Each structure stands twice: as structure tokens, then as C-alpha cells.
Amino acid sequence: xxxxxxxxxxxxxxxxxxxxxxxxxxxxxxxxxxxxxxxxxxxxxxxxxxxxxxxxxxxxxxxxxxxxxxxxxxxxxxxxxxxxxxxxxxxxxxxxxxxxxxxxxxxxxxxxxxxxxxxxxxxxxxxxxxxxxxxxxxxxxxxxxxxxxxxxxxxxxxxxxxxxxxxxxxxxxxxxxxxxxxxxxxxxxxxxxxxxxxxxxxxxxxxxxxxxxxxxxxxxxxxxxxxxxxxxxxxxxxxxxxxxxxxxxxxxxxxxxxxxxxxxxxxxxxxxxxxxxxxxxxxxxxxxxxxxxxxx
Numbered sequence: 001x002x003x004x005x006x007x008x009x010x011x012x013x014x015x016x017x018x019x020x021x022x023x024x025x026x027x028x029x030x031x032x033x034x035x036x037x038x039x040x041x042x043x044x045x046x047x048x049x050x051x052x053x054x055x056x057x058x059x060x061x062x063x064x065x066x067x068x069x070x071x072x073x074x075x076x077x078x079x080x081x082x083x084x085x086x087x088x089x090x091x092x093x094x095x096x097x098x099x100x101x102x103x104x105x106x107x108x109x110x111x112x113x114x115x116x117x118x119x120x121x122x123x124x125x126x127x128x129x130x131x132x133x134x135x136x137x138x139x140x141x142x143x144x145x146x147x148x149x150x151x152x153x154x155x156x157x158x159x160x161x162x163x164x165x166x167x168x169x170x171x172x173x174x175x176x177x178x179x180x181x182x183x184x185x186x187x188x189x190x191x192x193x194x195x196x197x198x199x200x201x202x203x204x205x206x207x208x209x210x211x212x213x214x215x216x217x218x219x220x221x222x223x224x225x226x227x228x229x230x231x232x233x234x235x236x237x238x239x240x241x242x243x244x245x246x247x248x249x250x251x252x253x254x255x256x257x258x259x260x261x262x263x264x265x266x267x268x269x270x271x272x273x274x275x276x277x278x279x280x281x282x283x284x285x286x287x288x289x290x291x292x293x294x295x296x
Contacts, residue, residue, distance in 0.1 A: 002189075002236055003264030005276050009037075010190065010266070019078075020194040024111065024202075028081040037272040038089035039280070042096040049084070053124035056106035058084045060095035069135035069294035070101045071167065072126050072151075076142030076268065078172070078191075078199025079110045079118060090141070090270055097287035100137075100294060103129060107147070110203040115215055118203070122147045123154050130162035135294045137165040137227075141270060142239070143199060145171025149217040149229075149246070156225050165293045166229045167286070170267055171243050173218040175200045175210035179241035189236040190266040196238055218242050223253035230258045230289045232282065234265040260285065 002010075019027060046061035061068065071094070075087040084106045095102045107121035122138075130136055140148035145168040152166050177200070182193040204210060213220035231247045233240045240261070250257035262269065265278055273279040 001264055002266075003276070003278060005278070006236070006264060006266055006269070009272065009275060010188070013190075018195070019191060020198040024080055027078075028083075031077055031081045031086045032083075034271065035086060035089065037274055039093060039273040041089055042092040044092060044095055047092070052103070053128040055121045055125050056084070057125060058088070058091070058104045058106070060091050060102040060104070062096050062099055066132075067134055068099065068101045069137065069290075070103060070129050070133035071137045071139050071290070071294075072122065072129055072148075073102050073104045074107060074118075074122050074138070074140035074144030074147040075104065076140065076144045076169075076172075077109075078196065079143045079146075079203035080199055081109065082143070087141075087271075089273070093273065093283050094287060094290070097283055098290035100290050101133075110199075114205045115203050115208065118143075119147055119150050119154070119214060123151045126151050126155065126162060127160075130160070135164050136162050137167060137290075137294055138163055139167035139169070140171065141169035142268065143172045143203075145169055145243075146173055146217065149173065150214045152226050153213060153217060153220060163227045166227050167289070168229060168231045168243065168246075169270060169286075170232060170234050170237055170239055171217075171246070172196065172199070172239055173216060173246050174242040175204055175216040176219075177238075179245060181241040182238050185236055185238045185240070189238070190268060191238065193238045218246050218249075223250050223255060226250065226253070226255050228256040228258075228293065230293070231260070232286070233259065233261045234267055234269055235261055235263050236265060237267040239267060258289075
């Protein structure tokens with residue numbers, strides 16, 4: 001059953017232009033305009049914009065210490081929108097509530113930069129942060145969850161053991177959009193199947209195999225040797241089934257994969273922490289998982 005607060009939000013959006021029909025600029029501006037739905041920014045000891053491995057990042061720390069566990073975070077936005085500002089509140093909340101250092105990556109966006117540009121940027125930051133992080137994790141929401149999962153595969157395939165844990169928040173893992181939740185929640189529940197397919201259209205180069213595991217981690221034939229995962233899904237999300245199927249496949253490959261489904265929630269609900277009580281509760285849950293998995 002849909003959460004009453006979510007229902008009110010969806011009712012307020014019923015006359016909005018479908019995301020799949022927006023221009024790239026409209027999509028990007030829409031994400032920025034949605035920042036008012038998130039909690040006000042937390043004051044932190046460190047919020048620093050810099051470049052790491054020639055990639056713009058923003059570093060968040062609740063306290064000014066050198067050796068905290070580090071999470072390289074990739075924002076959502078269907079590969080074609082989102083930036084450091086759209087996810088500033090979320091990253092501040094995670095840093096404040098967990099105590100971890102969050103390194104948010106301002107990766108290159110499609111369609112100006114198609115696959116694997118975004119993955120290359122995220123991986124480059126992961127590689128650079130591996131040099132001074134006692135515990136290193138990757139995380140991301142939606143398209144960012146894709147990039148986090150793919151970075152883990154790339155590190156494994158290159159024989160690098162940097163990544164201790166992956167935190168995947170309603171991740172976008174299947175360029176084929178093949179599982180039943182794409183039909184069940186195609187319309188009327190926030191970002192629908194057509195919206196997700198628009199993201200894949202802009203991100204995936206023409207002629208590429210959409211089952212390439214670095215593009216579609218769900219289709220990887222071998223998931224052995226990947227870092228443990230914690231996967232959050234939303235009940236009313238078109239991406240729900242692919243994320244949960246990925247968790248099951250990790251488990252059967254011998255990888256610890258814990259999953260939590262947020263009942264009554266829709267895709268992107270963590271970005272609505274000012275209006276959704278469940279979003280605030282899940283920020284605490286996620287922070288607990290960060291401490292449990294990354295702090296000694």
C-alpha cells in the first residue's frame with residue numbers, strides 16, 4: 001500500500017510534464033528545483049570542493065579528522081542529470097549521521113559523455129581514495145547505484161581489493177528493463193519505465209550490447225569475489241525487481257548481500273526527506289549500516 005505522504009506528493013505532481021518528454025536541460029533544472037524537498041543542509045566540519053584524479057568532487061566530514069572510513073558516492077539522475085548540488089543534502093545527512101567521510105563525485109553526464117565516461121570518473125576517484133582510506137566503500141542512488149556496482153566489478157576484474165563494501169540505493173542495473181516491476185509501476189508512481197529507458201537511451205552508445213555487465217551489472221555472469229552489499233529498494237519503484245534480483249544473485253555467488261525494501265515508497269524517496277517521514281527513518285538506517293560495516 002502506498003504511503004499516505006507519498007500519495008500526497010504524487011497528487012501534487014499529477015500535472016507535471018513526464019520526465020521522458022523533458023529536454024536534457026529541463027531534466028537537469030528539474031532535479032535542482034527539487035532540492036526543497038530535502039532536509040536543510042547539515043553544518044559539518046568539512047565541506048570541500050576539489051578535484052581528485054582530474055574529477056570534481058565534494059568532500060563531507062562531520063569532524064575534521066584524517067582517517068575516517070571513506071565512501072565514494074555517485075549521485076542519481078538517470079545518467080543525464082544530477083550533480084553535487086542536487087545531492088548535497090543527502091550527502092550531508094549521511095556524513096552527519098554516520099561519521100564517515102563522503103566523497104561525492106561530479107561525474108560526466110550523458111548524452112554529452114556516454115558510457116563508460118561516468119564509470120571511468122567514479123573508478124578514478126575510487127582508485128585515488130584507496131591510497132589514504134583505511135576502509136573504503138562505494139555508494140550511489142539510482143544511476144549512481146549502477147556506477148557503484150560497476151566500479152566494484154571493475155576493481156575485482158583488475159585484481160584490486162580496495163573496496164570493502166557497496167551501498168546500493170534503489171540502483172539502476174538493467175538496461176534491458178526486463179523485470180516485472182517495470183510494467184507494474186510503469187506509470188503513476190514517480191519515475192516510470194519510460195523515464196528509465198530514456199536514461200539508458202542517452203547513456204548507452206549506439207550498437208553496444210546492453211547486457212555488458214559494466215553497463216548492466218544485473219547481467220554479469222560471475223558475481224563471485226565482489227564486496228558485501230547492502231541494497232535498499234522501494235516497494236513502488238520500477239527498478240525494484242532488478243535491484244532485488246541482483247541481491248539474490250550476489251547471495252548465490254557467495255557474496256553477503258543484505259536487502260531492505262521500503263514499504264509504500266517510490267523511487268528517489270531519500271531525496272524527499274523534508275516531506276517523508278520514511279525517508280528520515282531510512283537515513284538513520286543507512287547510517288547504522290555504514291557504521292556497522294565500515295567502523296571497527
